[in-house]
Amino acid sequence: MNEFIKKSVQSLSAYVPGEQPFGAEVIKLNTNENPYPPSPCVAEVLARAATESLRLYPDPTSRGVREVVAQLHRCEPEQVIVGNGSDEILALCIRAFVERGGGSVGYFDPSYSLYPVLCAIEEVETRPVELGPDFEWAMPDSYAASLFFITSPNAPTGIQYPKPVIEKFCKTFPGVVVMDEAYVDFAREDAIDLATTLDRVLVTRTLSKSYSLAGIRLGYAVGPRPLIEALNKIKDIYNVDRLAQEIARAALSDPEYMRGISDRIKATREHTANALRKRGFTVFPSEANFLWVKPPGIGAQELFETLRSGGIIVRHFPGLRTGDYLRISIGSDVEMDRLLQAIDQIGMHHL
Amino acid sequence: MNEFIKKSVQSLSAYVPGEQPFGAEVIKLNTNENPYPPSPCVAEVLARAATESLRLYPDPTSRGVREVVAQLHRCEPEQVIVGNGSDEILALCIRAFVERGGGSVGYFDPSYSLYPVLCAIEEVETRPVELGPDFEWAMPDSYAASLFFITSPNAPTGIQYPKPVIEKFCKTFPGVVVMDEAYVDFAREDAIDLATTLDRVLVTRTLSKSYSLAGIRLGYAVGPRPLIEALNKIKDIYNVDRLAQEIARAALSDPEYMRGISDRIKATREHTANALRKRGFTVFPSEANFLWVKPPGIGAQELFETLRSGGIIVRHFPGLRTGDYLRISIGSDVEMDRLLQAIDQIGMHHL
Numbered sequence: 001m002n003e004f005i006k007k008s009v010q011s012l013s014a015y016v017p018g019e020q021p022f023g024a025e026v027i028k029l030n031t032n033e034n035p036y037p038p039s040p041c042v043a044e045v046l047a048r049a050a051t052e053s054l055r056l057y058p059d060p061t062s063r064g065v066r067e068v069v070a071q072l073h074r075c076e077p078e079q080v081i082v083g084n085g086s087d088e089i090l091a092l093c094i095r096a097f098v099e100r101g102g103g104s105v106g107y108f109d110p111s112y113s114l115y116p117v118l119c120a121i122e123e124v125e126t127r128p129v130e131l132g133p134d135f136e137w138a139m140p141d142s143y144a145a146s147l148f149f150i151t152s153p154n155a156p157t158g159i160q161y162p163k164p165v166i167e168k169f170c171k172t173f174p175g176v177v178v179m180d181e182a183y184v185d186f187a188r189e190d191a192i193d194l195a196t197t198l199d200r201v202l203v204t205r206t207l208s209k210s211y212s213l214a215g216i217r218l219g220y221a222v223g224p225r226p227l228i229e230a231l232n233k234i235k236d237i238y239n240v241d242r243l244a245q246e247i248a249r250a251a252l253s254d255p256e257y258m259r260g261i262s263d264r265i266k267a268t269r270e271h272t273a274n275a276l277r278k279r280g281f282t283v284f285p286s287e288a289n290f291l292w293v294k295p296p297g298i299g300a301q302e303l304f305e306t307l308r309s310g311g312i313i314v315r316h317f318p319g320l321r322t323g324d325y326l327r328i329s330i331g332s333d334v335e336m337d338r339l340l341q342a343i344d345q346i347g348m349h350h351l
Numbered sequence: 352m353n354e355f356i357k358k359s360v361q362s363l364s365a366y367v368p369g370e371q372p373f374g375a376e377v378i379k380l381n382t383n384e385n386p387y388p389p390s391p392c393v394a395e396v397l398a399r400a401a402t403e404s405l406r407l408y409p410d411p412t413s414r415g416v417r418e419v420v421a422q423l424h425r426c427e428p429e430q431v432i433v434g435n436g437s438d439e440i441l442a443l444c445i446r447a448f449v450e451r452g453g454g455s456v457g458y459f460d461p462s463y464s465l466y467p468v469l470c471a472i473e474e475v476e477t478r479p480v481e482l483g484p485d486f487e488w489a490m491p492d493s494y495a496a497s498l499f500f501i502t503s504p505n506a507p508t509g510i511q512y513p514k515p516v517i518e519k520f521c522k523t524f525p526g527v528v529v530m531d532e533a534y535v536d537f538a539r540e541d542a543i544d545l546a547t548t549l550d551r552v553l554v555t556r557t558l559s560k561s562y563s564l565a566g567i568r569l570g571y572a573v574g575p576r577p578l579i580e581a582l583n584k585i586k587d588i589y590n591v592d593r594l595a596q597e598i599a600r601a602a603l604s605d606p607e608y609m610r611g612i613s614d615r616i617k618a619t620r621e622h623t624a625n626a627l628r629k630r631g632f633t634v635f636p637s638e639a640n641f642l643w644v645k646p647p648g649i650g651a652q653e654l655f656e657t658l659r660s661g662g663i664i665v666r667h668f669p670g671l672r673t674g675d676y677l678r679i680s681i682g683s684d685v686e687m688d689r690l691l692q693a694i695d696q697i698g699m700h701h702l
Contacts, residue, residue, distance in 0.1 A: 002577065004497075004527050005448060005577065006446075006450055017408075017411050036406070037406060038405055042402045049397050051389055051393045054389055054563070055385045055566065056384050057384065057559070085587065087587050087589070088587055097355055097357060121585045123451070213406065214405070215406065215593035216592045217592040227355070233363050236435065236436065236442065238438070238565075241567045
């Protein structure tokens with residue numbers, strides 16, 4: 001049987017997404033979803049959505065969405081591509097910019113665990129850059145790659161490296177830089193200006209986090225026209241559906257709402273970070289909608305399992321660099337209080 | 352600039368989708384869309400769709416959809432994969448089953464013009480099988496390829512080859528066979544049983560045509576578990592959005608509605624085919640929701656342009672094998688009458 005499946009696919013370990021316990025009554029702090037609903041504009045779109053129009057193909061270029069994005073970031077619609085989630089765009093970047101046999105892809109280690117999976121699928125070399133003991137970033141001497149993913153803020157650590165460092169890297173790196181800014185609306189600064197001014201820098205964004213629309217699968221990239229055009233050539237023709245385009249346009253037209261819920265999440269994040277520090281946790285400075293923490297007096301895996309048996313799901317990434325830590329998504333204040341209560345109860349026996 | 356774009360992508364001509372004249376008042380018979388709305392069940396889904404749930408990621412495995420598909424085709428949900436349109440699944444098949452450097456892909460010429468584009472993106476060899484003068488199918492001696500796309504019914508010709516011929520091919524071809532049954536609900540027979548009984552045959556389906564849901568981008572494949580598993584390993588994690596999954600489940604649960612509108616389209620097709628034959632057109636026997644015709648006394652390109660200037664858009668594929676023909680999607684009876692009237696008016700001057 002297997003002789004018909006490509007060798008690289010046979011040997012592939014697929015990316016493991018965070019658990020989705022459908023229907024179960026749990027507090028879900030494991031996949032960085034937003035605790036608040038999307039903009040009320042989205043409900044209006046659904047209320048007036050005509051099923052009649054669903055018989056027609058969507059605009060293959062997602063023009064309406066690109067126009068709103070261009071306004072938001074002060075660029076031209078031709079500098080924008082819309083994807084079926086930013087994951088699609090990350091995959092397209094490897095397919096467009098990395099030659100097989102010779103090409104290579106760099107990214108932080110640890111970082112978004114999808115990058116090496118995409119490289120394995122595309123059969124291109126990976127050149128991860130190991131972060132320091134506290135996940136600080138320094139490039140090795142004479143490092144080169146065809147494409148480098150800067151995750152900013154980084155996941156799963158939540159750390160955002162300083163803009164001048166990123167800018168210097170973008171200006172000197174001898175390949176294409178893709179800034180994966182999935183979490184940037186929770187951060188102090190963004191780097192979209194690098195994508196609109198430099199020759200080979202792209203910034204990717206998603207509506208899954210700050211816009212509370214993980215369910216519709218919509219992301220986009222901003223960058224120089226020739227690179228955007230190359231991505232357009234190889235994307236699936238009708239890659240984004242009609243409803244997703246309409247919903248995204250509505251949500252992106254209401255950035256005030258997004259900023260409001262992002263501010264609430266940032267406040268909850270700071271409150272939770274302080275509460276965990278008081279309880280002896282090491283908490284890394286987060287610019288995202290999650291915290292990267294090391295629990296005191298109990299292994300990360302054990303705490304993960306104990307919380308889970310109490311109906312609170314956080315994320316544990318086994319492995320040398322990540323196994324001692326937990327990634328905790330920022331939920332509502334009520335959810336985070338429940339988490340702290342659960343930790344305090346465990347604490348009576350363990351900490 | 353171009354040095355950063357893969358050579359294969361630089362030289363790529365992107366697939367050109369049929370024109371989508373948004374907002375214009377035209378009769379659109381160029382992209383094989385369904386003239387009737389989707390099942391009333393779809394409207395119910397939208398009416399009760401909670402925007403709240405859009406903040407959560409969709410089920411990455413589209414389990415609910417796979418269960419309905421499995422019931423429909425009497426197989427197990429593990430024999431089904433759901434994609435962002437069947438186009439995504441066609442691309443995945445090449446990525447999963449065709450080795451770069453040595454692997455090759457076969458398909459009819461002419462057939463769905465996306466196949467060679469996908470092969471160019473994946474940098475694998477193409478081995479098209481040229482159809483006869485009347486688009487009849489015969490395999491060349493000692494033909495081999497890693498993967499063969501049988502489009503059944505074929506596009507743009509609408510011809511469906513006899514089931515025994517297809518079955519014999521599937522049983523003897525020394526690679527993976529993907530039966531692209533996008534249009535099969537308008538045909539006399541299907542070959543889903545080959546996908547549920549043979550070792551290396553997959554059948555792909557789409558909700559874009561007979562289910563009248565081109566707008567939501569949902570297709571699926573049925574096939575042997577090891578092949579389905581290989582496709583699962585390399586698909587984008589969250590490839591199908593929440594609303595699309597809910598809508599698809601509703602539509603697939605109402606196959607009677609789909610059969611009803613498909614019957615209407617088939618009746619309109621036969622009526623239109625006869626009317627065109629009476630007017631001197633060569634009309635190929637169609638098992639799809641479109642007709643492949645050769646106009647009398649006027650070039651296909653000229654007729655295309657004349658119809659277009661009158662607000663009726665059909666499809667013309669320039670090229671040696673296809674340039675003398677037009678592909679006309681079956682619209683409503685009113686739309687087809689308007690087409691015939693327009694042809695009669697042109698006829699006074701040309702035919």
